[in-house]
Every structure is written in structure tokens, then in C-alpha cells.
Amino acid sequence: MNVKADLGASYLHSENIVVREIEGELIIVPLVSGIGDMEDELFTLNQTGRAIWEKLDGRKTLENVVAELRAEFEASPGEIERDVVGLTEELLKRKMLVAVQRDEASL
Amino acid sequence: MLWSRAIENPYCEKLNTAEAKLWKDKRPALESLDIELTERCNCNCIQCYINLPADDRNALRRELSTEEVKEILRQAASLGCLRLRLTGGEPLLREDFSEIYMAARRLGLRVALLTNATLITPEIARLLASIPPLEPIEITVYGMERDSYEAVTRTPGSFEAAWQGIHLLLAEGIPFIVKGALLPPNRLEIEWFEQWASTIPWMDRPPSYSVIFDLRARRDSTEKNRRIRALRISPEDLIEFLSRRREEYLKQMGEFCSRFTQPPGSRLFPCGAGVGGACVDAYGALQLCLLLRHPDMVYDLKEGSLRHAIEEFFPKVRQFKAQNQEYLNRCARCFLQGLCEQCPAQSWMEHGTLDTPVDYLCEITHAQARDVGLLGASEMSWEVRDWRERVRRFSGSGAIDQDYGRRKSTSR
Numbered sequence: 465m466n467v468k469a470d471l472g473a474s475y476l477h478s479e480n481i482v483v484r485e486i487e488g489e490l491i492i493v494p495l496v497s498g499i500g501d502m503e504d505e506l507f508t509l510n511q512t513g514r515a516i517w518e519k520l521d522g523r524k525t526l527e528n529v530v531a532e533l534r535a536e537f538e539a540s541p542g543e544i545e546r547d548v549v550g551l552t553e554e555l556l557k558r559k560m561l562v563a564v565q566r567d568e569a570s571l
Numbered sequence: 572m573l574w575s576r577a578i579e580n581p582y583c584e585k586l587n588t589a590e591a592k593l594w595k596d597k598r599p600a601l602e603s604l605d606i607e608l609t610e611r612c613n614c615n616c617i618q619c620y621i622n623l624p625a626d627d628r629n630a631l632r633r634e635l636s637t638e639e640v641k642e643i644l645r646q647a648a649s650l651g652c653l654r655l656r657l658t659g660g661e662p663l664l665r666e667d668f669s670e671i672y673m674a675a676r677r678l679g680l681r682v683a684l685l686t687n688a689t690l691i692t693p694e695i696a697r698l699l700a701s702i703p704p705l706e707p708i709e710i711t712v713y714g715m716e717r718d719s720y721e722a723v724t725r726t727p728g729s730f731e732a733a734w735q736g737i738h739l740l741l742a743e744g745i746p747f748i749v750k751g752a753l754l755p756p757n758r759l760e761i762e763w764f765e766q767w768a769s770t771i772p773w774m775d776r777p778p779s780y781s782v783i784f785d786l787r788a789r790r791d792s793t794e795k796n797r798r799i800r801a802l803r804i805s806p807e808d809l810i811e812f813l814s815r816r817r818e819e820y821l822k823q824m825g826e827f828c829s830r831f832t833q834p835p836g837s838r839l840f841p842c843g844a845g846v847g848g849a850c851v852d853a854y855g856a857l858q859l860c861l862l863l864r865h866p867d868m869v870y871d872l873k874e875g876s877l878r879h880a881i882e883e884f885f886p887k888v889r890q891f892k893a894q895n896q897e898y899l900n901r902c903a904r905c906f907l908q909g910l911c912e913q914c915p916a917q918s919w920m921e922h923g924t925l926d927t928p929v930d931y932l933c934e935i936t937h938a939q940a941r942d943v944g945l946l947g948a949s950e951m952s953w954e955v956r957d958w959r960e961r962v963r964r965f966s967g968s969g970a971i972d973q974d975y976g977r978r979k980s981t982s983r
Contacts, residue, residue: 495676
């Protein structure tokens, strides 16, 4: 499935997963079927993925997320945007994120 | 953090906790938890070490409530537990099974369900299909036809019920594996069973079997223990059974012996019981393993917390040392201890103590060792001084070394 992320859109962690932090590791546990390629997969995010994940709160747009990360990390704007979009698309494909409608995000 | 350094890895990594090294620095205090939801069962299997009648009022009255189970699950998750095994008795006898299952999954636990499959309804199958357990369901199959199956379960209708349950799982595509229990009524069905098991999509290896049956874990019935003893396989038949794929068996034995043979000394728990894992009985007693119910070895979760039990109680218990002189003379000096099922739980079930040798286990372990040439015909393992060399030769060759055993035995 090819899913495109929209820089002007907001995204929220799906209710179809359980996110746990165990001994410093962020672990994503599928709750419903169809999350991973296989039924028994768990997922973890590396430091970069985690920094992005924690900003995907359903209110900030991806553009806001990129701007915040640019202030926090020493990396080129293009590099950060590419990472944010890449991870968002990966997580959308796995149904770990959901897009938030614009009127919901602005509430 | 340098951004460029952090993106060396993929953002999102798939984990298979059965294979991957999940924990980089520190392991969680609790990695897995077994909960025996009930000792009651709808079957009455001839070899069972724990089952009580499905309508046992005393058991029903004492069992943990739904909320008490959920509280234990919450505590387990807070300690980092990722894997939960729900067992029994028959766990699906609990009317609140679905609620407990959902609570576990919502806490982010993977759930392994151990069941006889007879109580898997279309509703249960739909639940497991929509909210996957993330671990294969484990089903013990007692026979391939009604007569053999129900000669074991002594429960009319259980054969059809089990196969109906299995077909519901197949129809919903819910991963499960099957296991056998090698008993007189089904001994002639092994090939049939294994051939059928190989058609199950999630069976990536031949099924495992219960072969050495435990006595009653509650020490609650002399009569049942007498029957279980009568069902136990003889050392000769065990060797024949284990050797049905001889080369594979020898290879596995060699690998196992190279890793797990050495005398344990007086430590009662050279095993991993209570390290990263724990078991809760149907009434809230925390145990190091499912079988060990000696009153000095259990912790009442209704009076304390899972964290306290794991951090304070278990480490103390694991320091216990054997006192029994016979144990110290035999088991403590036995290099085959890793191969033998002798442990405090077995001693408890057989003798009501923690450190009494169980002769049946000793006999079958010696028979296995003699069969592969680790011991001579009349040698006892605790008398062997050059056990390292024997294990090295056996494991290194990966093949049987019967001559060695014969030479040693005839030289005595």
C-alpha cells in the first residue's frame, strides 16, 4: 500500500496499537489484526523515530513538527523533512498513525 | 544527540521477541508471566497433575476475581512484562476469559493461551481473530479418533468439541500449534498425529509431547498419583520414542549436553525459575514455576505486590540449599542434572519435600545417558570423574559413541 503524508496535515497515534516504554525502549504492540506484516510482530523506534513520534499529537501539522525538530537538532531542514515524511508514511502504511481531519486538529 | 548519528538505523524496527535481542542495556524485572486462571477443567484426563471438576464449588469460591487478575496484569505490565501465558485447568472455563484477555492485550501483552480447544466458540474465535494474541495458541491433542481421545479425557463429546474448536481457529486463520501427550490409548497414533500436525500452517517443526507425567501438584490424591505412576513410560520405551528420529535426537542431545551438563552442587535452583519469569496460581499465590507449590516457596499476591515478590522474595528462595544427604550424595554431584527433571517441584510432588531424589527421573536420565554412551551399563552419574571429557567427545562427535560406554562398563 502506497500512502502519502501531507506536510499540512496532522497525525495521531492509532488506537489500534499499544505503546509501551520498557527499560528505555519505546515498543509498539499491535492491538488489532492487520498492523504488521506478520501477526506476532512488535515494533520499536530508534532515537530519531522516537523524537518524531512524540511530536505526532494530532494537533501539530508535519510542517510544525519539522520546525520544532529543526530547533532541537543539528541537521539540515531537507534532511529533517525527509525523515518526518518517511516515518509518517511508514507508520501510516502500518496503520500505527491516523490522519486527523483539519477541523478536529484545530479544536 | 547528533541528528546524523541517530538516523544511521531505520526509524522503525520490527521485533520478534522470540529471536531478537530486545533489551540493549537492562532487562525488565519481569519478562513473562504465567497465570493459571483456574484448576478446574471440563475434561478429566487420566494423566493430569492439576485438574479439578469444572463445577468444583470450593475452587470457584477461592479463584481470583476478574479485578484481582486485572490488577496482577497491571502490575506485570508496569514491571515490563511482555508475554503472558494463560493456562489452567482449562482457562476458557472462566466466564470472564474474554474480559481478562482483552485487559491483557490492552496493556500491550502478548498472550499465549494453553487450551484443550474444546471450549473455543465462534465468539472466542472471532475475538482472537480481531484482537490477535500475538503468540500461537497451544493445543494439546489427546488422540486422533474419538475412542483414543476420550479414553484419555474420560469426557464424552470432548473429541468432537476439540476438533470443532480447531476447525474454528483454522477457518479464522488464528495461529496455533499442537502438542501431544504420549499415553497408552494414543501411542499407536504418533505417525498419524505428526502427519496431520505437519499440515497446520503454523507448525514449523514436529509437535512436542508430554511424556514424563507429573504427580498431582497439590498432593491431593493418592489414588490419582497411583494411576499417573502406572501411565509413566518405561526407560526402554522412552529411548525408543526419543530415537524415532535418531540422528536428529543425537544432534539435539549433543548440543544440549554441551551446554547444560555439570553437577549443580547443593543449590536447589540451578535452573532459571524465578528469573525474569513468574507464575500465579488460580488463587493468587505467586510461584517460581507452575509446579512448585510447596508452602515455603509461594508468595501471596493478595498480601503483597508482584514487585516485592520478584525483587525480594524470589532472590531469597533461590538461595535455598539442599539438606538431604541422599540428594547431596547423588543429585548434587550428578553431571546429568541438566538432562534430568529432578528439581524442588518434582521432589515436592513426589515426596512432599524440596530435596529428595525422585528415583523414576533418575532411572530415565541414566537410561538416556547410557543409550548415547555417556555412562557405562552399571555406572551411576555421580561416580563419574571424567564427565567433561565424555560430554566433549559426545557433543563434538555429534554421533553415538556406544563403544566408549561398553569399554567403561566392562572395565569395572
